[in-house]
Amino acid sequence: MSVLADGVTYIVTVALSVTDALGTPIDPAHDTATFDTAAPASGLIIAEIFVQAAGADDGKEWVKLYNGSATAVDLTQYTLRYQGNGSLQAVPLSGTLAFFSCMVMGCGDAGVTVCNQVMNFNPDIENGGNEADMVGLFQDSVSTTVPVSVVLYGVTNSAGYLDETGAVGAVDAPQPANDQSIAQNADGTWSLLSTPTPGICPPF
Secondary structure, eight states: OOOOOTTOEEEEEOOSOOBOTTSOBOOGGGOEEEEEOOGGGSSEEEEEEEEEOSSOOTTTOEEEEEEOSSSOEEGGGEEEEEEETTEEEEEEOOSEEOTTEEEEEEETTSOOTTOSEEEOOSSOOOOOOSBOEEEEEEETTTOSSSOSEEEEESSBOTTOOBOTTSSBOOOOBOOOOTTEEEEEOTTSOEEEESSOOTTOSSOO
C-alpha cells in the first residue's frame, strides 16, 4: 500500500457509473473529488498544551504530541523546552511514538487517564501574559535553538523566541483562561479550547 505524502493535493477520479438515491445517473463531469493532506501534521508536532489550571498548576499541566508522519519516531532525539520560573527548562523525551499516534506527557495530578509519560513539570510551565511564553519541541541533533514545533502564547514575543523557520515568531494564541488548553488546528493556527482534548487522536 502506498503512503500519501503530507502537504500534497491529490485528485481521485471515480471510474464507476454512479446513480443518486432516485436511480438517476450522476453527471460524469462531477465524478472527480479533490482533497488535501494536512501539511501541519507532518512529522512530530506539539498538538495541544494545558498550562492554566484553576487553582495551582502544579501536577496538572500537560503537553500532547502528535506524530503525523508515516513512520515511528525515536523520541530520544527530541527535547521539550518551555518557559518556567523565568528561564528556559528542558525535558528530554524517551521511548518511541508510532506513526499517526499521540502521546500526553505531564498530568501527574490532573486526572487525565490517557497520560503516557506521567511527570510533573518542575518548575511549572508559565501561563503567558504581556510577555509571551513558549513551549517548543527541538530535535537537538539538528538545532537546539530552532524548534521543529512551537507554540507562543501571551501578548508580545518580547523575548524573541524563534519559530520553526528560525525567524522571531509571531504570537500564536492569547493567554488561556483557567482550565482552557491551547490546541493546534489542521492549518497550523492555534485555538483556545474550553474543553481540553488530551484523549483525542489524531488531533485534527
